[in-house]
Amino acid sequence: MQRGRRNPRRLALMLGGGAVVLVVAAGAFIYFVLFPTSSPKRLTITNAKVATPVSANVKLTGHWTIGAGSVAGYRVREKLGFLPAESDAVGRTSDISGEATSTQSGKAVTITAASFKVAVNTLKSNEAMRDQHIQTIGIQSATYPNATFVLSSPLVLPASALGGTVVRAAVTGVFNIHGTARKLTVPLEIKLSDTSIEAAGSLTFGWGLFNMTAPSVGGFVNVSSKATMEFELHLTRAA
Numbered sequence: 530m531q532r533g534r535r536n537p538r539r540l541a542l543m544l545g546g547g548a549v550v551l552v553v554a555a556g557a558f559i560y561f562v563l564f565p566t567s568s569p570k571r572l573t574i575t576n577a578k579v580a581t582p583v584s585a586n587v588k589l590t591g592h593w594t595i596g597a598g599s600v601a602g603y604r605v606r607e608k609l610g611f612l613p614a615e616s617d618a619v620g621r622t623s624d625i626s627g628e629a630t631s632t633q634s635g636k637a638v639t640i641t642a643a644s645f646k647v648a649v650n651t652l653k654s655n656e657a658m659r660d661q662h663i664q665t666i667g668i669q670s671a672t673y674p675n676a677t678f679v680l681s682s683p684l685v686l687p688a689s690a691l692g693g694t695v696v697r698a699a700v701t702g703v704f705n706i707h708g709t710a711r712k713l714t715v716p717l718e719i720k721l722s723d724t725s726i727e728a729a730g731s732l733t734f735g736w737g738l739f740n741m742t743a744p745s746v747g748g749f750v751n752v753s754s755k756a757t758m759e760f761e762l763h764l765t766r767a768a
Contacts, residue, residue, distance in 0.1 A: 568616040572600065572761040574718045574729045580693035587723045589633045596725065596765035599625045601647045603668070604731075604757040618659060618752075624648035629680075629726070629764055636688040638721065643680040643702070645762070650674035667736075667744035667752075668707055676706045676758075686719060695720045704732070706758070709739040724766060731759035 583589065602621030627645030631638060650670040654660055664671040680702040690696045701714045717730040735755050736743045745751045 568604070568619045569621070571604070571731065572602075572729050572759045574695050574720050574727050574761070576695040576720070577693075581722060582693045583691045583721055584723050589631050589638050589721060589726075591631060592767040593629045593631065593726055593764035594767045595625050595627050595645070596763040598763040599623060599761065601625055601758070601760035601762075602652055604759060605755075606753040608751045608753065618654060618656075620652040620654040620660065620663070622648060622651040622653065624651040625760075625762070627678075628767065631726070636691055638686045638690060640680065640684040640686070640700075640726075643678075643684075645678045647676045647760075648674060649676050649706075662744060662746060666746075667741055667756075669741070673706075673708045676704070678705075679703045681712060684717075686721070690719060690721050693720070693722060700728075700730070704739075704758075707739040707741050711738060726764040727762065728764070729759075729761040731757050733757045 600621050600623050602619060604617045604619050607618050625645060625647050627643070629643035630641050632641055633639075649668055650664070652660065652663065652668075652670065663669075680700065682701045684698060684700050686698055687696050695718050698717050698719055699714050700717050701712070703710050703712050705711075713732065715730050715732050717728050720727040733755055734757075743752050743754065
């Protein structure tokens, strides 16, 4: 063999290895530069250091409607190839409507009826391309523009809720997402005041629960097997 003449097979392996290195480097660049390294905190109710109890002369029996500050959305972890992002992709909207009815007998406050609608076709994240994709894949908001919830069982709050602190309860109702209805129970945080009812919660589920397929863009950008729906509702007395 002549000195200096390269083996074609060895050369091909070297070129292939170099290509792999370049792909990995490019992927790492996109991962660290383009993927978000932080995301909005989970929706929750802030518990004031000093609680303000519901006034003794105020009864929380009545009708309530969605007020300012209400928000709902999704949270999911994206993956670039086999690399998971450092934080969640989060999309949210304040385009929410709905109402609730409550009764109070002594220290017992009960939510007897509630129904809410979220315009999921208005969900916005930090990435316009992501917002565009979910219109046709995943939640398919162009085809299923709204998600709804209807309370199916009265929600009885603990007496401590009248103390003005955040209390925990569980609510059961029918969620209709992606055109698919499911009766589910979700843990809640609830806070009462003289003029408002605040509630926050989340539901983590596999995509198949609501007949959705996990989004995938070109088979390169994928998401985890589960997504989370979260909400923070501020209800005020109906006029």
